[in-house]
Amino acid sequence: MSDCDPVITVRGLKNSFGDQVVHEGLDLEVCRGEILGVVGGSGTGKSVLMRSIIGLQVPDEGEIEVFGEPIIGRDDAETVEIRKRWGILFQGGALFSTLTVAENVQVPLREFYPGLDQQLLDEISAFKVVMTGLPADAGPKYPAELSGGMRKRAGIARALALDPELLFLDEPTAGLDPIGAAHFDELTKSLRDTLGLTVFLITHDLDTLYAICDRVAVLADKKVIAVGTIPELLALDHPWIQEYFKGPRGRLAAVTEERRKEAEVTR
Numbered sequence: 001m002s003d004c005d006p007v008i009t010v011r012g013l014k015n016s017f018g019d020q021v022v023h024e025g026l027d028l029e030v031c032r033g034e035i036l037g038v039v040g041g042s043g044t045g046k047s048v049l050m051r052s053i054i055g056l057q058v059p060d061e062g063e064i065e066v067f068g069e070p071i072i073g074r075d076d077a078e079t080v081e082i083r084k085r086w087g088i089l090f091q092g093g094a095l096f097s098t099l100t101v102a103e104n105v106q107v108p109l110r111e112f113y114p115g116l117d118q119q120l121l122d123e124i125s126a127f128k129v130v131m132t133g134l135p136a137d138a139g140p141k142y143p144a145e146l147s148g149g150m151r152k153r154a155g156i157a158r159a160l161a162l163d164p165e166l167l168f169l170d171e172p173t174a175g176l177d178p179i180g181a182a183h184f185d186e187l188t189k190s191l192r193d194t195l196g197l198t199v200f201l202i203t204h205d206l207d208t209l210y211a212i213c214d215r216v217a218v219l220a221d222k223k224v225i226a227v228g229t230i231p232e233l234l235a236l237d238h239p240w241i242q243e244y245f246k247g248p249r250g251r252l253a254a255v256t257e258e259r260r261k262e263a264e265v266t267r
């Protein structure tokens with residue numbers, strides 16, 4: 001992307017587990033303010049890439065910078081100021097089931113700002129809950145009392161607890177019905193627009209790619225084989241890209257997006 005101000009830079013990344021090499025020579029830049037979709041077949045290493053960027057997976061080789069700061073080889077204490085600036089929604093939402101929604105949102109606040117008093121914690125968490133479109137009375141509820149879509153929103157509320165600049169979302173619409181998924185996409189986009197976030201979004205959801213991603217990075221053959229807008233990717237003749245975007249589901253997603261845009265124009 002021209003005039004890219006990189007928030008994440010990955011160079012020459014190699015990850016392996018025993019004999020299995022997942023990444024080799026992987027490069028990627030995520031630009032400030034964009035929603036970057038990360039796609040690839042199952043097991044191509046999308047989650048391992050995210051885990052490497054957030055420091056949970058130590059790569060064999062390569063360099064990773066977030067906000068211009070190196071990540072690899074630094075311990076938790078050294079990266080605390082960087083970690084405060086990002087929020088993460090792991091696959092499945094990963095809320096603590098024994099804590100209420102409000103208490104879940106307060107977890108990162110307590111971790112990074114242990115001095116905050118309970119009243120302030122309650123006020124911040126209540127604000128984050130409402131910000132994600134949940135009703136205010138969702139705060140005292142436990143995750144098991146919420147629908148799948150509401151749990152995802154609660155996960156986003158927790159990811160937003162520290163007012164991050166960068167949001168990592170690992171398959172946020174997995175398990176949601178199409179309407180719930182479309183609403184979640186709208187939430188992601190509106191948060192990006194209003195808060196100026198940069199979003200690293202792993203997804204299998206073609207509708208999400210069409211509806212909200214500025215660019216898409218494709219993982220295959222152990223690396224990012226292409227990054228670009230969907231029209232740019234469609235112009236490439238890589239077999240996986242062609243099959244993914246031009247297969248029946250890809251064509252349907254393209255038509256759905258076309259209709260959505262037309263409806264917007266005539267509204």
Ligand SMILES: Nc1ncnc2c1ncn2[C@@H]1O[C@H](COP(=O)(O)OP(=O)(O)OP(=O)(O)O)[C@@H](O)[C@H]1O
Pocket residue numbers: 017022040041042043044045046047048049
């Ligand atoms: N901790 C680990 N130990 C051993 N192998 C692992 C570990 N984490 C990931 N792998 C392997 O690395 C490969 C990539 O996994 P990853 O979860 O990143 O794939 P993915 O692209 O996110 O897949 P999916 O789309 O199915 O979620 C898989 O073959 C997986 O089994």
